[in-house]
Amino acid sequence: MGKAGTDHKAARTTAQIEADIVRTRDQLAATLDELAVRVHPSTMVAQTRARMLGSVEQKAGRAYVAASGAVEKVKAQFTDEKGRPRQERIVPAALVGVGVLLLAASVRKRRQG
Structure with missing residues (x-):
């Protein structure tokens, strides 16, 4: 691999190397920006709020289903099969x-x- 690998690296121009450096720097900056957004307090509060609301909605849904079932049981005690x-x-x-x-x-x- 020796000489062929060396020839390939030697074939790169200064402009290509500089372009690679710029591309890598831009990717790193984007990654740092994304990390900053993820750990920002407002982002963390919003994520926590969303999790809490999801939990409350899930519990409310379960309570509604349970209450509906209880109402249906009571209704069944006071009505016949035809609803009379x-x-x-x-x-x-x-x-x-x-x-x-x-x-x-x-x-x-x-x-x-």
């Missing part, structure tokens, strides 16, 4: 609800009176 109300379940539940409200009102009236 089940009177045999609604009436007792309504009576319990009215009883709780009357009890709360009675307790409140006693405290005020």
